[in-house]
Amino acid sequence: MDKKAYQEKLDAQLKEWQAELDKLKAQAQKKSADTKIQYQKQVKDLEQKVEKQTAKLNAMKEAGEDKWDELKKEIDKETNEIKAQLKDLFS
Numbered sequence: 001m002d003k004k005a006y007q008e009k010l011d012a013q014l015k016e017w018q019a020e021l022d023k024l025k026a027q028a029q030k031k032s033a034d035t036k037i038q039y040q041k042q043v044k045d046l047e048q049k050v051e052k053q054t055a056k057l058n059a060m061k062e063a064g065e066d067k068w069d070e071l072k073k074e075i076d077k078e079t080n081e082i083k084a085q086l087k088d089l090f091s
Contacts, residue, residue: 003060003065003068006060006072007057007060007061010053010057010060010075010079011057013079014050014053014054014057017046017050017082017086018050020086020090021043021046021047021050024039024042024043024046024089024090025040025043027039028040028043039089042085042089043089045085046082046085046086046089049078049081049082049085050082052078053075053078053079053082056071056074056075056078057075059071060072060075
């Protein structure tokens, strides 16, 4: 996958995650107090990770080919972590 296609794919993924985070925030409001606090902590952690991914995407857009591969590896690793965390929250 070339750089442009990868960036477009990641941009779409980030938008999807933001929508999922919005759903999780709404679900948190329906939980009991203790569960709500745990849920909110996990959502906040995910939001920070998504923000970090957004920053890396922006850096990738500015990066030359030599830095692109390095950023891609970091992004792929963190993407897998975010997906796993979201899967746990939605199950």
